[in-house]
Amino acid sequence: MEQETRLSTEPTTPEAAPATPGTVRPGGRTAKVRAAVLEATQDALVEQGFHALNMDRVAAAAGVGKTTVYRRWGSPIGLITDLLHDMAEQSLPAADTGDLEGDLRANALLVLKTLTDPRMGPVFQAVIASAACDEECATALNGFYTTRLREWAPAVARSVARGEIPAGTDATEVLRAVSAPLYYRFAVSREPLAPADAERAVAVALAGARAGAFR
Amino acid sequence: MEQETRLSTEPTTPEAAPATPGTVRPGGRTAKVRAAVLEATQDALVEQGFHALNMDRVAAAAGVGKTTVYRRWGSPIGLITDLLHDMAEQSLPAADTGDLEGDLRANALLVLKTLTDPRMGPVFQAVIASAACDEECATALNGFYTTRLREWAPAVARSVARGEIPAGTDATEVLRAVSAPLYYRFAVSREPLAPADAERAVAVALAGARAGAFR
DNA sequence: TAGTTAATGGAACAGGAGACCCGTTTGAGC
DNA sequence: GCTCAAACGGGTCTCCTGTTCCATTAACTA
Secondary structure, three states, X not given: OOHHHOOOOOOOOOOOOOOOOOOOOOOHHHHHHHHHHHHHHHHXXXXXXXXXXXXXXXXXXXXXXXXXXXXXXXXXXXXXXXXXXXXXXXXXXXXXXXXXXXXXHHXXXXXXXXXXXXXXXXXXXXXXHHHHHOHHHHHHHHHHHHHHHHHHHHHHHHHHHHOOOOOOOOHHHHHHHHHHHHHHHHHHOOOOOOHHHHHHHHHHHHHHHHOOOOO | OOOHHHOOOOOOOOOOOOOOOOOXXXXXXXXXXXXXXXXXXXXXXXXXOHHHXXXXXXXXXXXXXXXXXXXXXXXXXXXXXXXXXXXXHOOOOOOXXXXXXXXXXHHHHHHHHHHHOOOHHHHHHHHHHHHHHOHHHHHHHHHHHHHHHHHHHHHHHHHHHXXXXXXXXXHHHHHHXXXXXXXXXXXXXXXXXXXXXXXXXXXXXXXXHHOOOOO
């Protein structure tokens, strides 16, 4: 977020106050406050959605002073951006089933499970909406998916090595092709998501990969 | 132009006040006001984005009383929802190039052009964010894409009739497969969109269709 | 063309989000 | 343990958002 709107003073002077609270003493209380606030943010998103996300309510639910929430996160979008950074840190290991179809299916089902999860669904909804409002949040979201792609790319690379799909296939594009139809339904066309959608996404991506459409 | 989304009061009583302004006398001034407000809404989205969309500023830019804007649209999301209804009414005829690949390419390039358009891009960004916040807007967005799918489905049906792809292929799923990667980049992973992305989307959807992945 | 009233618009009002001040708590280094 | 200042938290204030009231304008109907 942009808390630096307030600090117009150059931090050249030695006695300049710290630009971002929570960076000098990240231990103990500061960490507890962050955990409580992000938890309360998630709760609020699940219960009322992005539009109703409110700094005062989050502060109250987290048992934290609202001044603190304003100072450290600045705005609801700041909260969501930090939540996104937190999510990006939690890495799940990618699958390795032995063939591409199995790996892609595992990936598709993971995405499906995440988006239809009663807790993660609203969070992703909010994250996507926030990214549409704020460039910094958009960058964080982009980084989140970049990380995920990097984790799963080896699955496609192994498939190329096995000769299942043509050499020169762009691994990340294959993975994007698996996720895209699910996210499209979830965030854009607002249609219900079912396991059949995951299966179809896998089948189409696989057909495309075999046909060399990702080179 | 269906603003009657807000009228929950039954108009049974004769003396009942008009539930929704603009429905009894839609001509002349009322229509002009709507056009000016929607235009100003678009301008605001292009210049400052969804997050900065503000009823007062829209009213001022449209040269309209802010009372009117609040009364007829209620909130920024109400503005965007109406804008969406307005967009849904403007129908572009689908292509008919003679083969499926040509039709799908025309569709993909249309989507690409829309999303990268300096005016329509921010509007779609806002519409997607609004739909994440508001159920009524989500329904309107879903309706928008349902209309578009209905317009383009014949292209796929013709291809089935020509024997290019298997009988029983779900026409709308093929079209969704073309749009999904583009919208995914645009709204979710926030990656730049290029013509190559449209080409890839067509190639993958086509490979999937030929392999029978959409049956 | 005249009458009725739907719809608009200006202005004043109320409520709440967000910023600021300053005393209190507590993490980090010795 | 002790010290210092980073970070927190309660209270207060201000400005902006959204509402209400009522006079004015101009669509529809006869």
